[in-house]
Amino acid sequence: MAASASVVLDGVGHVFPVAGGRGAVRALEQVSLTIAGGEFFAIIGPSGCGKSTLLDILAGLLAPGEGRVTFDGAEIRGTVPDGIGVVFQDDASFPWLSVWDNVAFGLRGRGLDKSEIAGRVGAALDFMGLKEFARHRPAQLSGGMRQRVCIARTLVLRPRLFLLDEPFAALDQQTRLLMGYELLRLWRETGATVVLVTHSLDEAAMLADRIGVMSSRPGRFIETVATEWPRERSSQILTDPRFGDVTSRLWEKLRAESLRAMGR
Amino acid sequence: MIRARWIQLGTAVVAVGALELICRLGWVRPTTLVPLSAMVQAAIAAAQDPDTLADFGLTLSTVAIVVAIAAVLGVVGGVALHAVPRWRRAAEPFIATYYALPLFALYPLLVVVLGVGTTPIIATGVLYAMMSVAMATLAGLDRIPAVYRKAARVNRLGRVATVTRILVPACAPDIAGGIALSVSYAFVAVIASEFLLASHGIGHAIADAYETFQTQRMYGLMLGLGVCVVAINLGMARVRAHLTTGAA
């Protein structure tokens, strides 16, 4: 089992210049948060509240304009550190490579020997149920399968922190549910920390240990809700009366912010 | 973007400075390369020489004639090809490979057929410039919404009226883009023709300066021509940018 990580955000803020003209858009303001090692943390918020910006900062894809982000005690500032795996909303599988080569992509050129690469790729394909599709091209797979390929591609690197930016948003409802369970299984078996950005209240309430609710732009956390689910959890949560409590609490917080984001 | 501008400026300054330096230090013979200051001097001298100015005028007016003919032929050809889908399908592979042909090799032939003078130069230029207008016209006509044609029929316009009053105005921005592109083609063809076989024009003047070992004058003429072509191209790029944003 991989070692756990902990993420600390301290007064993080970010401002984007407006393309072409003068002025700027403040995406994030004074975001502070501590995520414990091995925790499953979900972020929800109205559209355009800066969720993805926050995730890009966490991933090291964007340097924060203000504040500090640390991962395992080391500062993240605009470069992707070792031990972080990112899955995006858009299909990021490479259409010119087979499923196997897609999954092996990040391992090549790191000085690993062939049998090590083959072993890790085989295990990841197995874990994500892609074994029979190893020789397929992404174009021959469904959207859900392609997203599995992308998850497997980060899985082989054995990250201690998984960042997922609305990874299931483009999938249909049934596939979403199934992928949610896959994610839970991955979290349990790797022991990694997971940060999931989603716009689905049910998804957040069903999967996460804690859920951070963000305000409309400029985004900051207005509430953190703990679910207190056991580590071993299943679809039975959906019928648990506490599940309804969590979602209604989230919606209560989010409703006003969503209306504000819509300009009402 | 601002940083890029500084790097551009820096590169240009370093290049010009290096050129000046290696020439002034005598590392290269003045018959091979002259410094920019000498080029500018030569360009100014050329601008005061009526013969050279006449050459410049001849080249520019030839380009203007080429573009005018190419625009008319290109639009007519584009409209005709678009009207008969079968012709178009047959011509498509030839259109696609048109600019791959070294049309230039036809120039000697045109000299043989049309005689020495401006006529074969204009013909070569038209050959080059025409197709870009025709291709742009075809692309523009393809983009016209079907409802425009319906509108033409509802208003009981004839075939000619449909073309002149609806189709051509509707794809005017595309056609203008094609004409702007044809200016560059016209320049390339006209100057290259003058350079190779003609006895007048700025292309010939440059070739003549090279052959008579007037290196400094040659570079001066190139500089003048370069400034001229760049100015016209920049102007055209602006017109095209204006048209595309205006159309969107």
Next chain:
Amino acid sequence: MKRAQTWLDGAAVIVAILLAWQFLSLIVGAHVLPPPRATAGRLVTLVGEPRFLADLASTAEAYVIALAIGMAGGLVLGVAFGGWRLIGDSFEPFMHLLVATPKVTLYPVILLLFGLGDSAKIAFGVLHALPPVAIMTANAIRTVRPVHRKTALTLRLSPTAYATRLLVPAVLPDILGAFRVCFAQALLGVLVGEMFASTRGLGHLLMASIGVDDNPTILAIVAIVFVFAGGGSAALLAAASRRKS
């Protein structure tokens, strides 16, 4: 059925071109513009002449070298321009300038720098072929999907690995298109170079034939060059569309 129709239409266009040529030849006179049959006859005798074969070989050699340098150099510059924004913003405008310049005027400079000989015409071919490849490659790389770029960053690829393992495979179909342009431009550059100042090659033969009013030879060379350029370009176009489907 449809396919046969397309071939038939294409053949009809070729026949139309040959008829127009024949007609024009009748008007201006066969001694000025030899008709297709006479040209074909001259072509056959030309291929038997050792002097012609030497010229053809000289042009072919310079062309292949210019094509290779233009393509390789254009790819490297294109990847740099498209892959790193600052490099592209800073130096790509110079390439656009080069594309827009009537390059013949630069030929004397090349002759002065490289001397009379094969290297000058190769350099001239490269001058024609390289800039469009660089610009087309850079544009293709700019259209690489942002999520693929982000993925490469999160997988911590080195700059070289980023270029060779992500950018180049992602834009391979566009590179085929750039090769088509390179194919045509390198030929144009080498031929014009030979026409202006060279002692051998097809371009030189063309100019020498003009000097002695040898019209059948002029037409025969033009025919060879057109068939080669048109045929090669059409074949590359067909290969590209096959890849796409």
